[in-house]
Amino acid sequence: MRWQDIDQQPCSLARTLAIIGDNWTLLVLRDCFMGVRRFDDFQQRLGVTRHVLSDRLRKLTEGGVLDKVAYQERPLRHEYRLTAMGKELYPVIVHLAQWGDKHLAGEHGAPLIRYHRQCGEPLEAQLQCSHCGDTVKPTDIRVEENPHWKGKLMPGRTG
Amino acid sequence: MRWQDIDQQPCSLARTLAIIGDNWTLLVLRDCFMGVRRFDDFQQRLGVTRHVLSDRLRKLTEGGVLDKVAYQERPLRHEYRLTAMGKELYPVIVHLAQWGDKHLAGEHGAPLIRYHRQCGEPLEAQLQCSHCGDTVKPTDIRVEENPHWKGKLMPGRTG
DNA sequence: ATAGTTGGTTCCTATTTGGAACTTATAGTC
DNA sequence: GACTATAAGTTCCAAATAGGAACCAACTAT
Structure with a gap:
């Protein structure tokens, strides 16, 4: 399978990486x-290299992560801004x-x-469940398959 | 700059991606x-392709993310397990x-x-500050440069 | 003796990257 | 009017990497 075809897989991680997973x-x-928006600044x-950057910005824009907006005309110039999704x-x-x-x-x-502005401490981020507010450790997560792909996604042993 | 040299940058994200950021x-x-450990299963x-997989497993092992351990002798066979760091x-x-x-x-x-096992709800993870326990939004984070690299890391405008 | 298993390596072709030069459209300066 | 600069790319070529298939080593099972 080619890397460029991974967005075909029934896997949210694979589809995400198809947009943002390239070098x-x-x-x-x-x-x-960090606030960078312009081609030459990136x-x-x-x-x-410029043509790799060009390709990546195009993919991010097509993927809905960035928005390419004109910041001036004569000459027409664009910049790249994060979308809400981004x-x-x-x-x-x-x-x-x-x-x-x-x-x-x-x-x-x-x-x-x-x-962290609120407490002033250096941020040590961890996972939190937005439903109950508890801190989530890896072992606190139980993974279930969507019945539609039953048996195709997970190996026998999970962990 | 070559992609393989990004671990030279004074940036934790770049150094992390040098290990796990390849396609x-x-x-x-x-x-x-998900519990996969063996070459052919991956x-x-x-x-x-097998030689790309071989390369990635080697980089992950050298980077301390995976541990290559023998699970049998005669013939000698290895498997790959996540380290604590991984x-x-x-x-x-x-x-x-x-x-x-x-x-x-x-x-x-x-x-x-x-x-989330504890509350039974589908997990919606968010960032939490481990010091104060509050939920962290992007705008709650203030970024400061380590004085050692003063002025080289961030553009004038941040956000 | 033959086939299968596991964890790779080798070979060749095709695609992608790195590096540098070039392009387009315009503004500003001599 | 002729230069120079700026911004956002595109084009060109050599070098590196990926994709695909075959091969290999060291066993075990039939």
Whole structure:
């Protein structure tokens, strides 16, 4: 199977990765969440080649994560802004960065520190169930198949 | 800059993606969290070519996400298990899948449904601050640079 | 003796990436 | 009027990576 066909799979993770799972794409999103909006700014900050950047921005736009809007005419110029759907990816970015902070930081510590405004402490994010408000650990989650794909998604043993 | 050199950047997200940000790697992790441990099982479930799978499992192992352990001798056979460090990536998987469930599900709905055992409801995960226990929204987070990289990490405008 | 299992490696072709130069449309400066 | 700069790409080519299939090693089972 080709990587570009993974959006055909009955898997929400695979479909998500079809939009944001390519090399460089999550770094593009990182910069989006830091306020970067313009092509050349992305290119200089990331060091990615221009035509790869062009491709990734196009995929993100087609996937509904970014919105390409004109910020001037004569000459026509566009910038890329996170959509509401795109902003919902923030928890993914936070958890990825937090994992790196914890396990991969060098001698100088984490490059960026995120603080929770309300309590003032450095943020240590964890999962919370929006129904009951409890903290969720991996073992607290029970996975069930949608009957439509019965038996095709999960191996015999789960864990 | 080459993709394989992004772990050189002073960015926790970039360093994390150097380990798990390649095409296919997050799908390998998805299967790890579903209990898959063996080479041929990964290969059949993912449809990825064997030498790409071999490469990704090696990178995950070198990165400390998976542990390659012998489960029999004569003939010697290995399997891949999540390390404690690897298990901490679960929130990333949950949020990615949840985003796909919400925005990319087809007519039959989400393929897998995750339930929170404690309350019995389908899980809707959100960010929680482990210090104060409050729910965290993107705008609740204030980002500061580590002084060591002052001025090199963030653009003038943040948001 | 033959076939099957498991965890890969090798080979070749096709696609994607990295790097640099080029393009289009316009504004500003000499 | 001729240059230079800016922004957002596109084009070109060489190098690296992916896809697909076959092959291999070290056993076990029939």
